[in-house]
Amino acid sequence: MASTGKRGAGSALTDTFFTVTELARDLSVTPRTIRFYEDKALITPRRAGTMRVYTKRDRARMVLILRGKRLGFSLREIKEYLDLYDMDPSQAEQMRLLLKKVQVRLEMLEDQRLALEESIVELKEIEEQTLSALEQEAAHKKAAG
Amino acid sequence: MASTGKRGAGSALTDTFFTVTELARDLSVTPRTIRFYEDKALITPRRAGTMRVYTKRDRARMVLILRGKRLGFSLREIKEYLDLYDMDPSQAEQMRLLLKKVQVRLEMLEDQRLALEESIVELKEIEEQTLSALEQEAAHKKAAG
DNA sequence: CCACGGCCTCACCTATACGTCATCTATCCG
DNA sequence: CGGATAGATGACGTATAGGTGAGGCCGTGG
Numbered sequence: 001m002a003s004t005g006k007r008g009a010g011s012a013l014t015d016t017f018f019t020v021t022e023l024a025r026d027l028s029v030t031p032r033t034i035r036f037y038e039d040k041a042l043i044t045p046r047r048a049g050t051m052r053v054y055t056k057r058d059r060a061r062m063v064l065i066l067r068g069k070r071l072g073f074s075l076r077e078i079k080e081y082l083d084l085y086d087m088d089p090s091q092a093e094q095m096r097l098l099l100k101k102v103q104v105r106l107e108m109l110e111d112q113r114l115a116l117e118e119s120i121v122e123l124k125e126i127e128e129q130t131l132s133a134l135e136q137e138a139a140h141k142k143a144a145g
Numbered sequence: 146m147a148s149t150g151k152r153g154a155g156s157a158l159t160d161t162f163f164t165v166t167e168l169a170r171d172l173s174v175t176p177r178t179i180r181f182y183e184d185k186a187l188i189t190p191r192r193a194g195t196m197r198v199y200t201k202r203d204r205a206r207m208v209l210i211l212r213g214k215r216l217g218f219s220l221r222e223i224k225e226y227l228d229l230y231d232m233d234p235s236q237a238e239q240m241r242l243l244l245k246k247v248q249v250r251l252e253m254l255e256d257q258r259l260a261l262e263e264s265i266v267e268l269k270e271i272e273e274q275t276l277s278a279l280e281q282e283a284a285h286k287k288a289a290g
Numbered sequence: 291c292c293a294c295g296g297c298c299t300c301a302c303c304t305a306t307a308c309g310t311c312a313t314c315t316a317t318c319c320g
Numbered sequence: 321c322g323g324a325t326a327g328a329t330g331a332c333g334t335a336t337a338g339g340t341g342a343g344g345c346c347g348t349g350g
Binding site: 067070071072084092095096099102103105106109110112113116117119120122123124126127130131133134137138 | 212215216217237240241243244247248250251254255256257258260261262264265268269271272275276278279282
């Protein structure tokens, strides 16, 4: 187990830390991806010598990142979003800034949702058209056959 | 007007043909974009000597392409669909293929919408928390001042 | 002892969708 | 005649999100 400085499958007990590969497998991404995110300053694991050591917080952060991706955000956007979380929420100025960014993002998201819904409607129309065309085709064949 | 082989703003009458730039302006894309699509074999305008000449059909095709993009398809995918349409729109096999792809994308979009809505909820929570924190801060100052 | 994994860094490769020159030709307009 | 304008081709640049080795450092097991 990485937490003890040894290799292996990892026990169920003191597994509080992860290596890149462990975390990667856990999240179904490649180690390369995780290192890449680090390069982009999305995660900053601590090190044991040169080796990356990931905590549960790091893992949670990765989950957030992946979710952001699922939402179609760029890594840059995800980073901004995470940076907001990281900011010290005790200073009123910073809070106001945070609030503003959150609100801007909310607007963007609502916009996106609208566009998404329009797209869905359009695609459903195409789907129906295709379906009915297929049915007509079938009926035609039946009549002809 | 391009249709007469001359330049200018184009009249309202015999404007059945377009030059790249005309078509581009019409569709709010750059000429480069249109030429790029040609390079990718998405459109194949005829030529007058070396000059590209676009018909209304070409324009319609471009509209399809742009719509595909809006719906989140890659140019490659769009090309496949267009090729299907070009081949023989009465072939059930091809339609079924199209239908399947459309349905896959529909699922993806619905997924995205779900994730988006979750994200919006979360962000609204952050917004509220930040707001109330700011209010508390203000109340505090008032009491202390 | 030394091959075998596992980890590290560095650096180049891929695909997508164009933008940006650079260079050349044809044509119009004063 | 000489720009300006529009069109063409080709090559190179850009951003995003990684993939794919190359070459090296450890520690362990046979």
